[in-house]
Amino acid sequence: MRSMITGILLVYSSCVYAHEPKSGWQYDAFCCNGNQHTGDCQMIPSQSVRIIKDGYLLTLGPGEHRLVTRRHIFNVPQVTTRRSEDSEYHLCLYPNEDTLRCFYAPDMSF
Template sequence: MFAGVVATAAELQDVSAFAHGASSGWTYPPACCHGDSMTGECSSIPSTTVTPSPDGYVIVLRPGDHRKVTHKNRYLVPYDSVIPSGDDNFHICLHPTEEHENCFFAPAEAI
């Protein structure tokens, strides 16, 4: 029984090692963010980078908008793929490269 408890604790530790929290205190889902607050691919983004369109949110990021962005990138996120954020900010996870939007979070009132 003790070995099972140790394995469970190790599994929980592994999950927390791959997920990290937003600066406002909520945690990105592990499927969205790998790494920590310094190396993870999730980050809040300025609301000015997000524009609603008929097909979903258009997000245009430039260097400085997100720690992984090194050149201008454009993403289209269908409305049915948007995840409610844990705060009143927009967040995006870029994985495996900055050209790939993995998860996009929007404030509840924007969904």
């Protein structure tokens, strides 16, 4: 039992440590799946994000996120948006490119 718990903690801690933006802050553990090369979280271009009433409209095409293979439009409410710690936009897609799991944005200013 002890070795199983230790194994789970090692997997969890390595995921949190390995899956972080280049600037060094960490994505929330809920959002973390994979690592910087194979993970579902990464920075997206600011041109893909439009601030709308009560949130954001994301329009992504292939190449704007490692998992995106076709055009996607996501409407993200402000209340579900997480705070980016590097003033960039970040998107986590999991378990596939059709499912937005976490969206990070810098503080809004109108």
